[in-house]
Amino acid sequence: MEAMPYSRPALIALLRRHGIAPTHQRLEIAQVLFARCQHLSAEQILAQVNERHAETSKATVYNTLKLFCERGLVREVIVDPKRVFYDPNTSPHHHMYNIDSGEITDIPAESLSLNAMPELPEGMVTEGVDIIVRVRTPDAVGQGRLG
Amino acid sequence: MEAMPYSRPALIALLRRHGIAPTHQRLEIAQVLFARCQHLSAEQILAQVNERHAETSKATVYNTLKLFCERGLVREVIVDPKRVFYDPNTSPHHHMYNIDSGEITDIPAESLSLNAMPELPEGMVTEGVDIIVRVRTPDAVGQGRLG
DNA sequence: TTTCTGAATTAGACAAAGTCCAATCATTGA
DNA sequence: TCAATGATTGGACTTTGTCTAATTCAGAAA
Ligand SMILES: [Mn+2]
Ligand SMILES: [Mn+2]
Ligand SMILES: [Zn+2]
Ligand SMILES: [Zn+2]
Numbered sequence: 110m111e112a113m114p115y116s117r118p119a120l121i122a123l124l125r126r127h128g129i130a131p132t133h134q135r136l137e138i139a140q141v142l143f144a145r146c147q148h149l150s151a152e153q154i155l156a157q158v159n160e161r162h163a164e165t166s167k168a169t170v171y172n173t174l175k176l177f178c179e180r181g182l183v184r185e186v187i188v189d190p191k192r193v194f195y196d197p198n199t200s201p202h203h204h205m206y207n208i209d210s211g212e213i214t215d216i217p218a219e220s221l222s223l224n225a226m227p228e229l230p231e232g233m234v235t236e237g238v239d240i241i242v243r244v245r246t247p248d249a250v251g252q253g254r255l256g
Numbered sequence: 257m258e259a260m261p262y263s264r265p266a267l268i269a270l271l272r273r274h275g276i277a278p279t280h281q282r283l284e285i286a287q288v289l290f291a292r293c294q295h296l297s298a299e300q301i302l303a304q305v306n307e308r309h310a311e312t313s314k315a316t317v318y319n320t321l322k323l324f325c326e327r328g329l330v331r332e333v334i335v336d337p338k339r340v341f342y343d344p345n346t347s348p349h350h351h352m353y354n355i356d357s358g359e360i361t362d363i364p365a366e367s368l369s370l371n372a373m374p375e376l377p378e379g380m381v382t383e384g385v386d387i388i389v390r391v392r393t394p395d396a397v398g399q400g401r402l403g
Numbered sequence: 404t405t406t407c408t409g410a411a412t413t414a415g416a417c418a419a420a421g422t423c424c425a426a427t428c429a430t431t432g433a
Numbered sequence: 434t435c436a437a438t439g440a441t442t443g444g445a446c447t448t449t450g451t452c453t454a455a456t457t458c459a460g461a462a463a
Contacts, residue, residue, distance in 0.1 A: 132410090133458090134411080135411090151449080168412070168452085172411080172412080187336070188334065191421090205374065207380070221374055223368060223387070225369075227367055232393060232394070233354070234393075238390070240386070240387050243382070243383040243384045245382075277439075281440080298421080313441065313442050315422085319440080338419080
């Protein structure tokens with residue numbers, strides 16, 4: 110795992126190390142992702158990046174997140190059919206998803222593992238194993254839908 | 257697991273057993289889902305139901321799939337950010353997802369299990385644990401994107 | 404410092420999946 | 434048979450994400 114890259118120079122170094130040219134927009138997006146290590150959707154990142162004054166377009170946010178994924182800076186988390194979340198933590202771990210609040214939290218890799226890997230069909234290769242623990246707040250059963 | 261419900265009377269009984277009024281449209285949709293026990297998206301179901309002659313609207317397909325989920329007749333499979341898949345197999349099992357072809361296949365519950373359940377935060381309740389094995393055909397790396 | 408060029412960014416049109424609503428229709432118990 | 438209750442419908446709408454052609458930028462070279 111990378112050292113905590115809060116400062117501009119550290120973020121620039123981080124992008125460069127991944128073969129990414131450090132433009133202003135990419136640094137803003139990296140800032141948002143790595144400052145607090147949360148799971149954010151593209152639209153949340155767009156909003157946070159443009160909080161003070163508009164400076165990054167929707168297209169660039171999507172382009173950049175795709176690039177960050179390809180270069181292994183972030184990873185996609187697919188738990189909610191409505192949107193993809195982006196995870197700045199690329200080390201192996203799993204997720205707990207609160208279906209009432211939409212909150213995603215990490216489960217350390219050590220605290221949960223499979224007792225067997227499935228045999229793959231001829232010529233297939235594992236890309237990754239996602240484990241998602243879906244949880245609920247029983248109080249919130251009937252209504253409490255958030256997004 | 258339910259006995260194979262191919263015939264109309266069997267499908268009607270199945271819906272009734274789950275507290276669902278067996279309308280023509282719901283029976284058509286159940287037919288499509290249970291005939292071949294596949295993982296289908298809403299749009300695929302809509303297309304199959306209206307293959308011979310149009311008889312079911314998009315709104316009804318979505319309404320019905322939601323109802324079937326609530327009543328435990330089918331379950332959602334969330335592996336592809338573009339669409340939800342519906343699984344007529346509600347017994348515990350996991351999934352293998354081919355990220356190149358989009359193909360989803362079942363992994364029997366027995367052949368894959370966790371060596372520990374994570375401790376849940378105060379007052380949370382597990383709704384389910386999804387394990388998704390993402391696989392790839394190495395030949396198809398650079399290009400072979402299908403949807 | 405200035406120039407140049409490929410790469411990056413952008414606005415806004417577009418697409419796909421899914422939701423919603425008010426009007427209409429069907430099922431079913433009486 | 435006949436309401437009344439529940440189900441279905443077309444189509445407008447929303448949200449998330451993609452695409453494109455025009456513009457701007459970063460940074461290497463001079
Ligand atoms: Mn038919
Ligand atoms: Mn979508
Ligand atoms: Zn995570
Ligand atoms: Zn399945």
